[in-house]
Amino acid sequence: MAVTSLLDLHVAAESVADAPTVIAEVLTATRAFEGNLGVEVLVDTDDSAHFMVVETWQSIGHDDAYRASRATPEGASALGGILAGPPTLTRFEPVAPTAG
Numbered sequence: 618m619a620v621t622s623l624l625d626l627h628v629a630a631e632s633v634a635d636a637p638t639v640i641a642e643v644l645t646a647t648r649a650f651e652g653n654l655g656v657e658v659l660v661d662t663d664d665s666a667h668f669m670v671v672e673t674w675q676s677i678g679h680d681d682a683y684r685a686s687r688a689t690p691e692g693a694s695a696l697g698g699i700l701a702g703p704p705t706l707t708r709f710e711p712v713a714p715t716a717g
Contacts, residue, residue, distance in 0.1 A: 618710055619654065620677045624670040625705040632699035633666050640668065643694040647672065650686070652679025666701070680708065 628636045637658075644656050654673040661667035674680040684706075686692040696704075 618676060620674050620680055621709045622672040622674060622680055623707045623709070624672065625707070626668040626670065626696075627701045627704075628666045628668065628699050629701040630666060636666075636668065636699055639695050639699050640670070643696045644670070646692075646694070647683065650679075650683045652676065652682070677708065677710075 626640075632639075640658055644658065647653060647656050652675040654675060656673075657671045659669040659671065661669075672680070674683070687694065
């Protein structure tokens with residue numbers, strides 16, 4: 618079953634101008650990772666340092682494999698260097714509608 622992962626990012630004030638480029642570079646690898654069905658980046662209309670990355674994965678297993686790869690020295694990215702704090706990850710699965 619597909620899963621949607623929301624990665625809530627707060628960028629350090631001194632990195633806001635560079636954030637779109639850094640995020641785009643990081644997401645190139647995300648989009649190429651096995652099981653990724655798409656990625657969209659949103660920026661808060663009231664706070665240009667607040668980003669939401671919306672990822673869609675074939676399964677939680679694919680998402681878990683991606684997160685595990687990013688935790689290795691080989692999979693690490695420049696994203697951590699521009700953040701004001703740790704990102705928050707929330708994952709959602711579709712719910713079948715109930716008969717009404």
